[in-house]
Amino acid sequence: MKSLEIRLPGLELKNPIMPASGCFGFGREFSQFYDLSELGAIMIKATTPVPRFGNPTPRVAETSAGMLNAIGLQNPGLDKVIGEELPWLDSYDVPIIANIAGSQIDDYTEVARKISNAPNVKALELNISCPNVKEGGIAFGTDADVAKSVTRAVKEVSQVPVYVKLSPNVTNIVEIARAVEDGGADGLTMINTLLGMRLDLKTGKPILANGSGGLSGPAIKPVAIRMIHEVSQHVSIPIIGMGGITTVEDVIEFFYAGASAVAVGTANFVDPFICPKIIEELPAMLEKLGYDHISECTGRSWGKHEQIAYHRA
Amino acid sequence: MKSLEIRLPGLELKNPIMPASGCFGFGREFSQFYDLSELGAIMIKATTPVPRFGNPTPRVAETSAGMLNAIGLQNPGLDKVIGEELPWLDSYDVPIIANIAGSQIDDYTEVARKISNAPNVKALELNISCPNVKEGGIAFGTDADVAKSVTRAVKEVSQVPVYVKLSPNVTNIVEIARAVEDGGADGLTMINTLLGMRLDLKTGKPILANGSGGLSGPAIKPVAIRMIHEVSQHVSIPIIGMGGITTVEDVIEFFYAGASAVAVGTANFVDPFICPKIIEELPAMLEKLGYDHISECTGRSWGKHEQIAYHRA
Amino acid sequence: MIKQEEMKVINQKEIAQSIYELTLEGELVSEMSQPGQFVHIKTGNGFEPLLRRPISISSINPGKKQFTMIYRAEGKGTELLSQKEIEKSVDVLGPMGNGFPLNEAAAGSDTVLLVGGGIGVPPLYELSKRLKEKGITATHVLGFQAKEHVFYEDEFTKLGETYIVTADGSYGSQGFVTDVIRDLPKDFTVIYACGPTPMLRALEIEYGHKKLFLSLEERMGCGIGACFACVCHTADDPTGSSYKKVCSDGPVFRSGEVVI
Amino acid sequence: MIKQEEMKVINQKEIAQSIYELTLEGELVSEMSQPGQFVHIKTGNGFEPLLRRPISISSINPGKKQFTMIYRAEGKGTELLSQKEIEKSVDVLGPMGNGFPLNEAAAGSDTVLLVGGGIGVPPLYELSKRLKEKGITATHVLGFQAKEHVFYEDEFTKLGETYIVTADGSYGSQGFVTDVIRDLPKDFTVIYACGPTPMLRALEIEYGHKKLFLSLEERMGCGIGACFACVCHTADDPTGSSYKKVCSDGPVFRSGEVVI
Numbered sequence A, B: 001m002k003s004l005e006i007r008l009p010g011l012e013l014k015n016p017i018m019p020a021s022g023c024f025g026f027g028r029e030f031s032q033f034y035d036l037s038e039l040g041a042i043m044i045k046a047t048t049p050v051p052r053f054g055n056p057t058p059r060v061a062e063t064s065a066g067m068l069n070a071i072g073l074q075n076p077g078l079d080k081v082i083g084e085e086l087p088w089l090d091s092y093d094v095p096i097i098a099n100i101a102g103s104q105i106d107d108y109t110e111v112a113r114k115i116s117n118a119p120n121v122k123a124l125e126l127n128i129s130c131p132n133v134k135e136g137g138i139a140f141g142t143d144a145d146v147a148k149s150v151t152r153a154v155k156e157v158s159q160v161p162v163y164v165k166l167s168p169n170v171t172n173i174v175e176i177a178r179a180v181e182d183g184g185a186d187g188l189t190m191i192n193t194l195l196g197m198r199l200d201l202k203t204g205k206p207i208l209a210n211g212s213g214g215l216s217g218p219a220i221k222p223v224a225i226r227m228i229h230e231v232s233q234h235v236s237i238p239i240i241g242m243g244g245i246t247t248v249e250d251v252i253e254f255f256y257a258g259a260s261a262v263a264v265g266t267a268n269f270v271d272p273f274i275c276p277k278i279i280e281e282l283p284a285m286l287e288k289l290g291y292d293h294i295s296e297c298t299g300r301s302w303g304k305h306e307q308i309a310y311h312r313a
Numbered sequence C, D: 001m002i003k004q005e006e007m008k009v010i011n012q013k014e015i016a017q018s019i020y021e022l023t024l025e026g027e028l029v030s031e032m033s034q035p036g037q038f039v040h041i042k043t044g045n046g047f048e049p050l051l052r053r054p055i056s057i058s059s060i061n062p063g064k065k066q067f068t069m070i071y072r073a074e075g076k077g078t079e080l081l082s083q084k085e086i087e088k089s090v091d092v093l094g095p096m097g098n099g100f101p102l103n104e105a106a107a108g109s110d111t112v113l114l115v116g117g118g119i120g121v122p123p124l125y126e127l128s129k130r131l132k133e134k135g136i137t138a139t140h141v142l143g144f145q146a147k148e149h150v151f152y153e154d155e156f157t158k159l160g161e162t163y164i165v166t167a168d169g170s171y172g173s174q175g176f177v178t179d180v181i182r183d184l185p186k187d188f189t190v191i192y193a194c195g196p197t198p199m200l201r202a203l204e205i206e207y208g209h210k211k212l213f214l215s216l217e218e219r220m221g222c223g224i225g226a227c228f229a230c231v232c233h234t235a236d237d238p239t240g241s242s243y244k245k246v247c248s249d250g251p252v253f254r255s256g257e258v259v260i
């Protein structure tokens, strides 16, 4: 299994596969299916300072090779996450990446300050790209200056490295990526969901109570690959890639694009065993393709292959 | 068939179904399958001042419920389109919407001036959203000011109404839509393709010779619906909707979102009879849903239904 | 425990218009404990459709390791499911959720009513059989849109008194289940119900003061409690942040527990 | 004329490792005129995969309204195709394109060589049969990766001299088709070829001065000439804007006509 170990800022990963935020809760449900210690890391559900109920239902709708969600950052709030969820997760040998969200910069810093003290939280994932909340979320992620400020503010208070989760709903993602790198980000995670909508044939109204929602799943994979390919060649911080991963081949494609680790989101709903399955299949796939270590795949799509070096564990 | 007639600036449509630009050539190939006069209109392949070969091959790659293309605006050039293609098309009773493209504003105005004189060209479609050319194309469609200028310039020289084709690869599509409306656009067509990429598992390199390409097909439908829903409530010019339409139900959904007519792109490749099939199925679907006229569907997803009025034929 | 299994199709037949009865076999059956639980089914290969479909367990045959479900083929997923032929396999995740609490009804002292609407009828069948085993003969009030959609009348009749009501009056009495219940002479002490939300709301209004158990429906993502797609507010905090998940806390709730 | 038809599966069998021979029946067969044309197949329902797959026509039986194709199941689409069972239907669009010009070879005066590589071999079979009907016995040089991929050796041998060459030498001679051709004693006047692009390029370099017809492969969108996905430059304007479409002008081109 040596061939799968990856070292990234704050993270010593047994393997580069982790569930994506919001698609795995705080791990409890999946712990009935397999040992969470098998995972490279866990990106927990977005945490806000106070508990949130989120949006009215229906919150999900299906699309071709994808799904829309408008959960609206429902979460039990910072205190409960720190008091209950993280300690529970600490019984597993797996680093936690805490996804943090809020309506204003102070929310982010409050959550970051406190949650980064939890012993198993090894990195933060700054969610400036949630499309499903009225305030904050995506608004922070679509303006380079704002993205940079919130990154900087969080960096100042965080005890652990900070990864910034980028929204694909932008004209120029490289600009945002560079801004958050400038703001001190230790890494990027991308992509969050694309904004989408589905209407009911009978009523003409949106299927989601919230109107629009975030599109995830295989449908968005080519968009994710394109963005990671582009951004990875313009920043020098590593990228955790996500967006439509369902197979071990997809994982390789994300590495080729420029990712140094990947997260699996929607696919967990379809096959709760998907993460350990991919982890199991990875070594054989690497062997078949002739790589000794997964990190050799990073950035193969780039113009120049020398650039790969800094991503290596 | 009365229930399908739609009147839009420059266009008296027998029905609101037309093939999308680039997915139908200049109609010759499809004329072997059915009578082109059955169509509401035809959006012909992008025309540039001089002939273009386009990008190297491979130019297409498949994705989940979608495809990527990087044709690169291959076309026989303005003279040949005016001299051969349009006269040939004139033997059919169908309005032509000429998709015009270029690398600089002068290209657009040159094509617009000349092509808008062709008797069967009833409207122009200003392609400021092609993701597959180095210069021009999408660059014009991602900046509101530039989009406005090119719209204005084309409006000045065009003999027929001008529809502007919007790119979905932007942070704020409403802003661009308003800018082109300000610039004098008579209508909008949306959406063009999303930027995407696929990498080859063996080589790690992009499957498309061009690297990235435009994502079309069912995968992007929720993105199109979301954008049309939003834009249609912020402009007072009509929208011809497109992006992933494959069924009559999809057509209704686009109308609900705010479209006044629709174009079918990728689906023509899978089923060459798709346009006439949808046209045939539309009246029964309207009847089933309880509408007398297709225009009643426009904007059903909006907050207020009064707004529908101006879209009606 | 929830398991994932490729289960074998033992039988599939259309028992009413667009209504299919599907029997599957596999180890997973031994995990099924309560009536009212559901399974989460991958109806096609690949991404079309992408998500699983929740379908209630209608009857369980632990001896044969078989269970049956009854569903309406309407959308893409259920349509595909209806095409599964005998001997083929179906990807099932289950059993999911918490079903109808049997021990809330006591033989002798309780009079039990089961109320089903449309595709909410199926889980009541296993429930009624289990009640019977406990010595309780339930009364059934089953509502359907129209005659052609009625199913399992005989099966329920064998277990207890059964009233069929159709919205258009084409079979049984005309109207809603609540109309029928109002006219029933008996005084029920425990009611179990499954059906469309308006039906459940009506029952809650009229019979919320009794022991009433309602099986809810909600669009689901994961089906296991991880994605927060299927939450509802708790009744004691109707606008606050406390919640229940239909998939893992439900789908059956005691009336007054959650906002429906 | 190109037609779209749900054709019936008459037979499907694996004739070499991952190589399938599929026979379909339908009216569309009566439109098939030239060897070297292809069909465009929807291998799955719905959007998975989304696009059709181009597969050459390998032999035509107009009397029975049947045709046969031979393909390698490798990706999603061909994999699905290989699962089609007898009596099921397959959505076919065809026949597409322009095939091998039979009239370029004259009985008596011409010595004809057919060169195939891998899944480029199939269309040569109908071609060889047609040549035979014209009184021309062609020589066949067929290249494969390895022994387990070799197919139709007997069929070709019945029509004319047949040399098999494998890249790994596990069957026939070892090397490339060009190695074999160089060693053949005969002087060919007309060569028809279908196979991977590097093979076609090598043939063009060595035999471009002869009558050489090459069947090209390119990723396709529409398959009918409307989308400009499959174009190649013409040889007389290799960097200009003139072009040919592989799907509708080809897939067979005369050597020197287009840049390959």
Ligand SMILES: Cc1cc2nc3c(=O)[nH]c(=O)nc-3n(C[C@H](O)[C@H](O)[C@H](O)COP(=O)(O)OP(=O)(O)OC[C@H]3O[C@@H](n4cnc5c(N)ncnc54)[C@H](O)[C@@H]3O)c2cc1C
Pocket: A061, A062, C038, C049, C051, C052, C053, C054, C055, C056, C057, C069, C070, C071, C072, C073, C074, C075, C076, C077, C078, C079, C119, C120, C122, C123, C216, C217, C218, C219, C220, C251
């Ligand atoms: C706990 C539970 C138990 C159920 N038991 C049964 C049963 O025994 N028999 C039966 O016929 N139906 C049952 N349903 C409803 C059934 O899940 C839907 O009819 C089915 O998901 C529709 O899928 P489709 O592919 O036909 O429709 P589509 O419209 O293609 O579905 C699109 C999406 O919407 C979801 N969806 C659509 N309708 C519903 C619905 N009513 N409830 C939840 N999600 C929906 C689908 O799951 C899918 O994600 C149950 C639902 C729940 C939540």
Ligand SMILES: Cc1cc2nc3c(=O)[nH]c(=O)nc-3n(C[C@H](O)[C@H](O)[C@H](O)COP(=O)(O)OP(=O)(O)OC[C@H]3O[C@@H](n4cnc5c(N)ncnc54)[C@H](O)[C@@H]3O)c2cc1C
Pocket: B061, B062, D038, D049, D051, D052, D053, D054, D055, D056, D057, D069, D070, D071, D072, D073, D074, D075, D076, D077, D078, D079, D119, D120, D122, D123, D216, D217, D218, D219, D220, D251
């Ligand atoms: C004119 C023509 C005739 C052909 N005849 C045959 C034949 O007789 N037997 C045979 O086995 N194969 C033939 N091929 C190749 C065949 O089309 C591909 O093997 C097939 O499309 C691969 O599909 P897939 O789903 O297995 O692979 P995937 O990798 O899933 O395909 C993904 C996409 O790439 C395209 N693609 C992948 N490989 C090729 C290729 N080599 N050529 C063109 N498109 C490709 C597919 O069509 C699809 O759009 C022919 C190709 C062309 C252009």
Ligand SMILES: Cc1cc2nc3c(=O)[nH]c(=O)nc-3n(C[C@H](O)[C@H](O)[C@H](O)COP(=O)(O)O)c2cc1C
Pocket: A020, A021, A022, A023, A045, A046, A069, A071, A073, A099, A127, A130, A165, A191, A192, A193, A215, A216, A217, A218, A220, A242, A243, A244, A245, A263, A264, A265, A266, A267, C221, C227
């Ligand atoms: C139901 C659902 C909930 C999500 N919640 C969050 C969240 O709380 N925070 C976040 O950063 N991303 C969230 N996401 C986005 C995912 O983490 C991921 O970026 C996205 O879904 C793309 O990956 P996928 O296609 O593999 O799902 C959510 C996605 C889904 C489907």
Ligand SMILES: Cc1cc2nc3c(=O)[nH]c(=O)nc-3n(C[C@H](O)[C@H](O)[C@H](O)COP(=O)(O)O)c2cc1C
Pocket: B020, B021, B022, B023, B045, B046, B069, B071, B073, B099, B127, B130, B165, B191, B192, B193, B215, B216, B217, B218, B220, B242, B243, B244, B245, B263, B264, B265, B266, B267, D221, D227
């Ligand atoms: C092969 C191909 C070529 C295209 N060429 C053009 C073009 O020349 N001009 C243009 O405005 N749009 C072009 N498009 C975009 C389509 O017109 C349409 O906006 C897009 O494909 C979304 O619709 P669809 O999902 O129905 O295909 C092209 C699309 C495809 C797939």
Ligand code: FES
Pocket: C219, C220, C221, C222, C223, C224, C225, C226, C227, C228, C229, C230, C231, C245, C246, C247, C248
């Ligand atoms: S469906 Fe995911 S929490 Fe209930």
Ligand code: FES
Pocket: D219, D220, D221, D222, D223, D224, D225, D226, D227, D228, D229, D230, D231, D245, D246, D247, D248
């Ligand atoms: S595949 Fe469309 S032009 Fe050839």
